Amino acid sequence: MIDRSDEPALLLIAPTGGGKTLAGFLPTLAELADGRHRGLHTLYISPLKALAADIRRNLRTPVEGAGLPIRIEDRTGDTTYTQRRRQRADPPHILLTTPESLALLLSYEDAPRIFVGLRRVIVDEIHALAESKRGDQLMLGLSRLETLAPGLRRVGLSATVEDPPALARFLARNPDPCPVLLADPGPEPDISMLVTEEPPPWSGGGGRYAIPAILEEVKRHRTTLIFHNTRAQAEIFFHALWLQNSDDLPIGIHHGSLAREQRERVEQAMVEGRLRAVVCTGSLDLGIDWGDVDLVIQVGAPKNVKRLVQRIGRANHRYNAPSKALLVPANRFEVVECQAALDAVREHDLDGEPRGPGPRDVLCQHILATACAGPFEADRLYAEVITAGPYSALSRPAFDACLDFAATGGYALRAYDRWQRLMQVGGRWQLRDPRAATVIRQNLGTIIDTELLKVRLNNRFGGVPLGEVEEDFAASLTPGDTFLIGGEVVRYESLQEMTVQVSRQPGRDPRVAVFMGTKFSTSTLLTHRILDIFRAPSWPELPRHTAEWLALQRDVSRLPTEDRLLLESFPYDGREHLAIYGFAGRNGQQTLGLLLTKRMEEMGLAPLGFVATDYATLIWGLEPVTDPAPLFDPDLLRQGLETWLQGNTVMKRTFRNVAIVAGLIERSHQGRRKTGRQASFSSDILYDTLRKYDPDHLMLKITREEAMRGMVDFGRIEAMLARIGGRIDLIRRDRVTPLAAPMFFEPGKIPVEGAGRERLMSVAAERLMQEAGLA
């Protein structure tokens, strides 16, 4: 690292636990050792607040030990107001922060003064940041920093990725070169599937059946990390684990919905070696040094080989010891997925989709934030923006459209010339109303959470914060309902001032808190490997229960294959069902569900809803499908994409996210009560209005671009259609088939708003009226 410390940009790729973070700081420590540098020298950016705090601890020890005159501080959403103010007035030598906190710092008028002496930027876990808009925002931030502190050097630290040069181009200032350093990957991991006496359930997630076996493993190891794919699953699992933890092993829980105090307690206990295991989610995914972890357990199929490899790297921070990991399939389908993942890890087969160009909603936000810091010239800002890797191909007209949106709203109807947000004074753009800066700053960031409400435990002292739940979930509660949070069963008492008041209710069966888990699609690579496994005549490598299940499916119906599309049709619970085994990943299957239900609506089949998994879509409705050919005509599907693109739930959700990031609508802040019901209306109304009156508006264009890439993923449907080449098999059965059964338990069912829904609504209305004796 020291040898290459003069490179303008450098990407270091090392497996987790390779000591790469400290390596990234070596040139900084060397340059600061003589005590001559004044002000900020190095900015360290990580995707996690916890990581920033952790690095601060790890860095201070050697620095203070060697008596170096270096001030090291972190700054995140958790930093106190007083300390944040002091940091602006008198920045430390090394500041450890997150992309969001950096964006906020850059939006202050005194940003030029804060960053004037900056020499180095270290971006940790850059592979994780590059997976979302946070990475795009950060790279725009770096382009800004480069202007404030010319000659800045950038270092990216990444776990193993499939395409290092692409990540290097993302990091470097365009068109600077960016050499890639590859560290020794270390020994092969020791990874296997956990064998339990009890077979996994037919369906569902969570892996509760495996708790006895997992507790045995925890006992056999010093410290175990137990990863779950969603927060809700982590909560349920932790609760169940405690009920069976007869030896009282010290086990904690850690995820992003818990209150900061709760998370910090667990982190501290972990650092001090007081915990034997932590049940966690992606919030512990990244390079936090947890000391003595010697086993990683992944509950639920990993969905993505790359992430699995990174998680496995959490075990054994000693560089030359093999990492030890166990996969615990949550249900029988996941047994197959886990087997496919094991094969892929052994064969070093990493998955990954190429990154698209930098999204323009992030650019809109960046323009507004830049205006908060002070007046700017459009030409200069454009020149600066295209130095950011993700925006290197951005055209000037595309940039101007974003600037126009930020300034006037960018509507075809020029109603707002009077009320611009930005206006030009002497060739430079500035805020019309400087007070608007407060609102813009409050809305910085690209992470869109569903609306969350704080949960507090009622007591005499005003309440203990426990964590957060989704607003929709809170709205579904009535007093007396119980749910799980932080591993405790609590009783819902009331909703006060945007806070959910609860009391302790030990020992009762809880209703489950439904947190929004990040839904990753199973990668293309893994789905292909699963279809390969299905081809085998028998499955000696799989546990018997799963092999028998697949055999039963083959017997009752058939197994999906690579070159044909399998459909199953059956009645259940008074509804007609159609299962489509497209293996196009969760997002692709969801899009397929939207397109097919649209066609079914037109054909009078009265679809009511659907649910998508990584391998299939299940549609239910009032009429059966008998002839699938017209549903799967590729041209009609593509056409449907165009028409459907105009008006469905997923698009509206995408629009909402885009509109929040771009600054069209404000995110709702916890603790800040809405000013009145008239002030808040659904973003769906804005979407419908724009579609009707301004269909070429920038927000709709960005929404379409976004949908094509992420949540819609039509590319994988095209690939599937090419794969099957029109070979479709529809199998009719009189009951649920073995392979379709798990889908009935999938969360995230999407209703179809159509004739079927109206039919059901009027039936429901009549029934209610009759029951009330009014009709």
Add this chain to the structure above:
Amino acid sequence: MNWHDFTFCGHRLRALPSGALFWPDERLLCVSDLHLGKSDRLARRGGALLPPYETRETLTRLDADLAATGALQVICLGDSFDDDMAAEALAEEETLWLLRMMAGRGWTWIAGNHDPAPMALGGEHRAEIHLGPLTFRHIAEAGAAGEVSGHYHPKASLAGKSRPCFLIDAARIILPAYGTYTGGLRSHDASLTALMAPTALAILTGPRCLVRPMPR
């Protein structure tokens, strides 16, 4: 028939799926909480620049209801404009459109809490208006009878789907908000359950009117 007819204080009234209330015998159309000029008000205050199309969208729907019902009298139940300045700030073509609809019709603006007195436009300006046994005012009053009001933007759900709704009992009708950029208040809210009798009905708007007991 996508509307819902009902009898209120001895008179036949019709809830339209758009959220307007029609009194066929009087050829009277009543709408509430139009909130015209909302995006303009937000922009003026330095907030977000929302799509400036809500006024024409609301007027389009009102125009369609007037044409369909042949109404000769119109009562706007208050909060017709997002504030008094919004009435003055309407685009010229929108003002003309509104004037065209007002021409040849009896038109009454009831004062709301957002727009006490949008005097620039014609029509009558009243705090409340009495027609036969019916009283039209912006905010419902406790103990009133034969009252038609707005203000609360009530909504209710059916089969998991929430929509703006009328609330109706023997003594009063609360209209849904007619304006495009408006949110809603669930009928469970204490301010609504306190006003409405236990036997009250909710009439959901949408493609057609759907009647259910008021969720509370």
